[in-house]
Amino acid sequence: MNGAGGGGGFRIEVDRDLCQGHGVCESEAPGVFEVGPERTVVVLAGRPGASERRAVELAVKYCPTHALRIVDEPVADTGGGGEP
């Protein structure tokens, strides 16, 4: 078994100033990212399941502008709802 990094979940942050709509992220994780008509990434799943983690990591890795970021979260199911 491999202990996936962190038992909690993770979320995705996008720096839209950096995103240039290359679509690499969509190719790597089509269930999580989509490039909209304005050539800016849309995050379909802000908090993907652990099964998507690997694909998201690849998207982060290969995003040519480094616009994506994974933020690990502790095990906390219901957030306070005060996220920016």
Ligand code: SF4
């Ligand atoms: S790969 Fe990076 S630059 Fe390209 S659409 Fe995704 S976030 Fe934007």
